[in-house]
Amino acid sequence: MTIRLKRAYEPPSKEDGYRVLVERLWPRGVKKEALQLDAWLKDISPSPGLRKWYGHELERWEEFQTRYLRELHQEPARELLAALVERARHGTVTLVFASKDEEHNSALLVKRELEKRLR
Numbered sequence: 498m499t500i501r502l503k504r505a506y507e508p509p510s511k512e513d514g515y516r517v518l519v520e521r522l523w524p525r526g527v528k529k530e531a532l533q534l535d536a537w538l539k540d541i542s543p544s545p546g547l548r549k550w551y552g553h554e555l556e557r558w559e560e561f562q563t564r565y566l567r568e569l570h571q572e573p574a575r576e577l578l579a580a581l582v583e584r585a586r587h588g589t590v591t592l593v594f595a596s597k598d599e600e601h602n603s604a605l606l607v608k609r610e611l612e613k614r615l616r
Contacts, residue, residue, distance in 0.1 A: 514589025
């Protein structure tokens with residue numbers, strides 16, 4: 498039962514297990530075959546409106562978390578999270594993301610939500 502985070506610009510490894518891209522947009526400059534993904538779950542990422550509103554402005558981070566968690570509790574994200582929880586119960590799941598900021602990004606919130614559901 499392990500959930501990992503990995504930037505799309507880092508090379509895949511065997512320890513990654515099930516690799517899933519949790520971004521709505523494809524990471525710039527990365528070829529599809531280079532990511533070696535098992536899935537691309539666009540619908541688990543923030544909505545286009547929320548993503549644009551946030552714009553990686555750190556003063557909006559607290560409010561972004563609240564709004565994004567609200568989205569994660571609605572369909573289709575809720576069902577996708579449930580499927581990832583089941584995968585994580587049986588092995589490693591690596592959430593692949595593109596953000597340069599490793600401390601303020603949506604993948605981090607997905608990881609926290611998955612870990613909460615695994616408890």
